[in-house]
Amino acid sequence: MGITIYDVSKLSGVSTATISRVFSDPSRVREETRRKVFEAAAALHYSPNAIASSMARQRTDKIAFLICKKSATIMDEFYAGICNGIMQETNLTEYQLLISTEDDWRKTVGNAKTKQIEGVILGGFAGTELISEFRSRNIPVVLVNNKVPGGDLPCVISDEYGGIREAIRLFTEKGHKNIGMVTGRFSPYISGERYKAFATAMKEFGLPVSVKYMRMCDPDIESAVKAATGLLTGEERPDAIFGGNDIIAAGIIKAAIRLGIRIPEELAVIGCDDSLLCSVTEPELTSIHINCFRMGEMSVKKLIGILDKNGAGSGTDIVAEELHIRNSV
């Protein structure tokens, strides 16, 4: 049905081998021959059949992005952002991208297709068994928004510490000293990092990390409202709270509104993720911007670096964060 390399060969008088060369690495073919091939190809509207190419090269040119987070999907704004970067960057290459959640991958796509991918990007909390499942099949893995302790696994993470330090800095600049934190049970890696970053930054500004100003909650708004209400109605009330993510920060704002506490006059709030909801709350939420798109891009570059063995594939890449200032502080 389609135009094949043979048609081009016939029309141009050049062998199929050379035509193949022209389309994969033009520099290996003499200028004039190349021109003849391109002319014939253009005349015939030829374009290479990727499947036949895959077949001959014994490669699939497929990579996958798995979202590894309980019940998270592409609907999660954070992972959608990463995914967006991954999609765009992948589009710039020969590779094709399969997107799935860890759950779905195991369920349906799993075994049959695992061997059809050449590399995988794991977003979020990827369990060790999942990782070693790929590694045991020699499928390179890149982690994004996750890091395995002690592991040498290539990964792309966000500079939690840099972002949170800016948040604390802003609080202190506004004269706040009693700084609290309401944070959620995210993935082990993120929960740990965010807490450590908070503690480190507080110390850096000479502030005590007081347990009485800390609360844990589930990462949903009702849970955050409850936790924040507890914090705001306690004996000693903080005058600034850092929310572990924007949802939680929105819960803090909601709790304050319900308690008649004015923001930012009586309570300053900063969130994390700089998601769409920051401009929905009233007052609007100052938040730490995480460059998800960039993380996605970089994870693809890293993975392809490994696949192409160009040496760009190891170690940890860190993406900068940036405070996005609105009206809540």
Next chain:
Amino acid sequence: MGITIYDVSKLSGVSTATISRVFSDPSRVREETRRKVFEAAAALHYSPNAIASSMARQRTDKIAFLICKKSATIMDEFYAGICNGIMQETNLTEYQLLISTEDDWRKTVGNAKTKQIEGVILGGFAGTELISEFRSRNIPVVLVNNKVPGGDLPCVISDEYGGIREAIRLFTEKGHKNIGMVTGRFSPYISGERYKAFATAMKEFGLPVSVKYMRMCDPDIESAVKAATGLLTGEERPDAIFGGNDIIAAGIIKAAIRLGIRIPEELAVIGCDDSLLCSVTEPELTSIHINCFRMGEMSVKKLIGILDKNGAGSGTDIVAEELHIRNSV
């Protein structure tokens, strides 16, 4: 490197053709033969090579989902919802899914890959040239959240009228008569439908559609705040407003808060999309739930119905909407 059908053939003593049959349609092979094949395959950890299969069958087993909306990506919660349904449903089939935006598709993936897909789902406002580009190559198209006037194109849409009628009904039940609308310039199809649905529902409840209660704005929150402020500070102020989507509704709430107008006592608000931000606003936003996931699922079923010529592929499928009641009315 991999185990092939020949290895299985050798071990089981069955021909490659039969093994192929076993894996594509087991019923065409006698029970006992089938068992022998499965045993040998299991022993060798054989699984079929999809690329070789594609090559032999001259099919790619690929479908695509294109998001056709200016500057929208997978980050858009609405399209992410549709995409999620598409992904899950596609995972249940043999097909592989390419996801892209219209822009990116044209730019990079475009021509080369167009001929590699067997069908395409177009989300949102797909221009006629785009549609006919696919049709001219005999690639079936399914529209989702869009409908071409006068066209016989298969499509999946949401029951805008059903949802908006419920919204107006709730307003009237609460005693509101002066009902306004702030809506945005969405895609031509959606803008048109939503306006028509509003007008029809108002008429149904015996209410006048008064231009003085209507405002248009861009679909972003600042623009909505501005439009709503104009509406709320005019000579005659509506006592209920329907927002064309949740962002706009959030802008209406924000404008009301800033003007000191109490919700829902002095102003009732209903949005559309039932997105995450509904539980972020204070008070929380009553909104029309659009079943994006279902729309995604159905569009895949429809497309595959066309590809398999099982007759399930024509006409318009309508997905029900449902009012999700919170505190803003």
Next chain:
DNA sequence: CTGAAAGCGCTAACAG
């Protein structure tokens, strides 16, 4: 720098 030819692993007639 270019050509000839042998596959890549599977499927689909066709024949039995």
Next chain:
DNA sequence: CTGTTAGCGCTTTCAG
């Protein structure tokens, strides 16, 4: 119900 066999379109030695 099962086996034989000729491709599917491209890549890649290996010669020249």
